[in-house]
Amino acid sequence: MSRIPTPASIEAAPANAQPLLEAVRKQLGSVPNLFRLVANSPAALEGYLGLNGALGKGTLDARTRERIAIAIAEVNGCNYCLSAHSYLGKNLAKLDDAELAANRRGTSNDPQADAAVRFAVKVVNNRGHVSDADLAAIRSAGYSDAQIIEIVLHVALNTLTNYVNEVAKTDIDFPVVSTRTAA
Numbered sequence: 001m002s003r004i005p006t007p008a009s010i011e012a013a014p015a016n017a018q019p020l021l022e023a024v025r026k027q028l029g030s031v032p033n034l035f036r037l038v039a040n041s042p043a044a045l046e047g048y049l050g051l052n053g054a055l056g057k058g059t060l061d062a063r064t065r066e067r068i069a070i071a072i073a074e075v076n077g078c079n080y081c082l083s084a085h086s087y088l089g090k091n092l093a094k095l096d097d098a099e100l101a102a103n104r105r106g107t108s109n110d111p112q113a114d115a116a117v118r119f120a121v122k123v124v125n126n127r128g129h130v131s132d133a134d135l136a137a138i139r140s141a142g143y144s145d146a147q148i149i150e151i152v153l154h155v156a157l158n159t160l161t162n163y164v165n166e167v168a169k170t171d172i173d174f175p176v177v178s179t180r181t182a183a
Helices: 015-028 033-038 042-056 062-076 079-091 097-104 111-125 132-140 145-168
Strands: none
Touching: 015 033, 015 042, 033 042, 033 079, 033 145, 042 145, 062 079, 062 097, 062 111, 062 145, 079 097, 079 145, 111 132, 111 145, 132 145
């Protein structure tokens, strides 16, 4: 059970959050618990949705974004996010089981995506303190400086949701996948 109450419906959420949740429902077909939980603070929900939406317009493809999300959830020990992104990775990004397993290990079976996932894991493990060699490696894999910034922002976005879900112990509303590092 969540340690922070999750509004049971859009109508039960704070009034300023309701239009934002309705937009989520229209886009996804439902409103996952994470969004309703964050709706306790309409400002936080607006900020999360804004960053998420802006990054969705970036140059990293959806498959790479899901790979990064899975790797970061595993590193941070967030069962909610690992469950959600494993579901999204499999059903929307069409990642196969071998790829999902690789992502959980902080790698990818796709050579270019592997560089992005490995770099993202270094960013989170080293709290942003990556080396010149790490930057050279991601660049040599074909990533532009803009894409490197997007990877870092995806790490931050996913760490944000990992932390919210771990603080709240959000009820998982996806098929459950447990991290190896879960507390």
